Amino acid sequence: MTTSNQVSRLLALVPYLQRVGDADLTETANYFGVTKKQLVADLNVLWFCGLPGGLPDDLIEVDFDAVDEGVIRLGNADFLSRPMRFTPDEAMSLIVALESIGEVADPASSQAVYSALAKLGQAQGAFASAAVAAQAGSADLRERLLTAIEAKVVVRLRYAGAQESTPEVEPARIVTSDGYGYLQAWSRERNAWRVYRLDRILDVTATPEPAPERKPPEPFGPDWLERRAGVVEVEIEVAESAAWIAEYYPVREARKTPAGRAVRLLVADPAWFSALLLRLGDQVLAVDPDEALAPAKALAVEALAHYA
Amino acid sequence: MAPRKSERIMNLAICLLMARRYVSKAEIRSIIADYRDMNDATFERTFGRDKDELRRLGVPVLMGSNDEYFTEDVGYRIPRKDFELPPIEFDAAELAVLGLASQVWDEATQADQAKSALAKLRAAGVDPDPGRLASLAPRIGVKEAAFAPIWQAITARIPVSFAYRGKRREYQPWALTYRRGAWYTYGMDTSVGEPRIYRLIRIESEVVFAGEPDSFTPEPVDTRTLIAQLEPAGPDSQAVLAIRLGRAGTLARGGTPAQAAVPPGFAAYAVEYSSAGDFAAEVCSFGPDVIVLEPPELRAQVVSHLRRFAGGADDDK
Incomplete structure (x- = not known):
């Protein structure tokens, strides 16, 4: 815990505690992102802070008996009644976070993101420059999904996977990872949590059927693929012109080779991998294991038959 | 003695904030107990560092003179109107999106900064609450090594130098955008004298700071237009x-x-x-x-x- 973090926190803590009155210790620690122990240490510093003069009446008062009972009561600090302006770092972190929310929210909430940013900009003056764009399907479908999640009902999706399907799912969360939006939902067919890319959801139809209570799914993160059953690791060597795949897909390792790049990928869906190979075409130099290449080549031969 | 240092810097901040005029170094030394106990050299050094620390936190510590004729008689103050976050109010929908904002960043540094910004809003009387948006979990991450130095260069306005597509670039970064999992920076490439957009993952060298903070003033950037430029060409x-x-x-x-x-x-x-x-x-x-x-x-x-x-x-x- 550095001093500058502590001073910055204290400057916000003093107005916060005065505004709230009797503040809950646990909740306050949570809002300020510190442990309860650290928060009590902060209060011990404040106890020695106050108006120039340093007489007992000049110092901030903290009721430590109340602190023992989990309540913070602070007095004699009217001189610090408002927080400081944002630092450029805080402003930019907040803008990026808000913009990320706007990219996956329903239309009204996206609107709220932009009006909140405008108000922040007005209060603060020059606000930092940052923007976010995610691939998260249509706002209208997200609105329908959010409504279904709130109403706790089963929905039917029309989903453009390798093959179009109409799974019945219990929607739970809308998440993003690496700039793409996903629906995390319980698949009634698979009896398991699954993720659906939002930009591949073609339609959402809510059913009147209530979704049963379930233990919430594991958080969705960059490592979700690794935790999924049936995932295989393949290495693909590509020409330098296809080095971009290491930037676009979650890769375990990418290294330069005399002919280009070798990239280790996790593959959950063989059809997805074949589509990648077909897209890359003759930029694919080698695949390990070798047999992972065969289905894509068979598909290419089949496709060529259409043009014969 | 970190708590003691925090206490001293807090008292310095309160002292300068309460002052209606510039407070001289001698007065500051007589007011704050910690400084009183120091010898001259230690006081000078410590006061200098404390003042810089406050400025690093974004506290506007002004230096000036109360007397326009005897300008060597300098002192310090923090003008309250530049220090305080002005009054701000949000409606329910805005409070909901703000309520999610602390959970978005995967990168610890930015997560802490967002949290700290929200704590300031709470201190200003704003109560963010995600409400129905609790089922939204947007996450934003960073895999580019160049991200941390470019971020710092933008917020502190430090010119940088790096290699990109085999060329050395002298660059003043103005803005950041995140599009479909990739970070980009937009700014003035002083080696070509034109604004340029660079994809952070393609930066081929370490990003080196090539100047002091506040070395340049970014031009206003319409980040929405910037994002649009990154979209593939329209159909023809x-x-x-x-x-x-x-x-x-x-x-x-x-x-x-x-x-x-x-x-x-x-x-x-x-x-x-x-x-x-x-x-x-x-x-x-x-x-x-x-x-x-x-x-x-x-x-x-x-x-x-x-x-x-x-x-x-x-x-x-």
Whole structure:
């Protein structure tokens, strides 16, 4: 815990505690992102802070008996009644976070993101420059999904996977990872949590059927693929012109080779991998294991038959 | 003695904030207990550091004189109107999006900064609450090594230098954008004298700070326009495709049904595409589920792409 973090926190803590009155210790620690122990240490510093003069009446008062009972009561600090302006770092972190929310929210909430940013900009003056764009399907479908999640009902999706399907799912969360939006939902067919890319959801139809209570799914993160059953690791060597795949897909390792790049990928869906190979075409130099290449080549031969 | 230092800096901040005029160093020393106990050299050094620390936190510590004629008699103060966050109010929908904002960042530094910004808002009387948006979990991460120095260079306005596509760039970063998992920076490339956008993952060297903080003033950037520039070129051509029923949904959805002779189990669609992109490769990714009917150039490209790929299979045998 550095001093500058502590001073910055204290400057916000003093107005916060005065505004709230009797503040809950646990909740306050949570809002300020510190442990309860650290928060009590902060209060011990404040106890020695106050108006120039340093007489007992000049110092901030903290009721430590109340602190023992989990309540913070602070007095004699009217001189610090408002927080400081944002630092450029805080402003930019907040803008990026808000913009990320706007990219996956329903239309009204996206609107709220932009009006909140405008108000922040007005209060603060020059606000930092940052923007976010995610691939998260249509706002209208997200609105329908959010409504279904709130109403706790089963929905039917029309989903453009390798093959179009109409799974019945219990929607739970809308998440993003690496700039793409996903629906995390319980698949009634698979009896398991699954993720659906939002930009591949073609339609959402809510059913009147209530979704049963379930233990919430594991958080969705960059490592979700690794935790999924049936995932295989393949290495693909590509020409330098296809080095971009290491930037676009979650890769375990990418290294330069005399002919280009070798990239280790996790593959959950063989059809997805074949589509990648077909897209890359003759930029694919080698695949390990070798047999992972065969289905894509068979598909290419089949496709060529259409043009014969 | 970190608590003692925090206490001293807090008292310095309160002292300068309460002052209606510039407070001289001698007065500051007589007011704050810690400084009183120091010898001259230690006081000078410590006061200098404390003042810099406050400025680093964004506290506007001004230096000036109360007397316009005897300007050597300098002192310090913090003007309250520049220090305090002005009054701000949000409606319920805005409070909901703010309520999610602390959970978005995967990167610890930015997560702490966002949290700290929200704590300031709470201190200003704002109560963020995600409400129905609690089922939204947008996350934003960073995998680019250049991210941390570029971020710092933007917020502190420090010029940087790095290698990009084999060339050394002298650069003043103004803005950041995150598009589909990739970070970009926009700013003035002083080596060419023009604004440039760079993709952080393609920075080939370490990012070196090449100047002092506050060395430049960014021009206002319309980040929405910037994002739009990163989008692929709009469509300028039209293809007629035969798409197998129930397959290649993302392609079919972007198209409109068309009239053409197709094999059984297929339907014809007119699909717009950009000739600047690699539409042939996209079509090939669907294998035998998509056939190009028109135009002949695209048809030839697809056949050639598939032959070069499938051809390897024959060589292997």
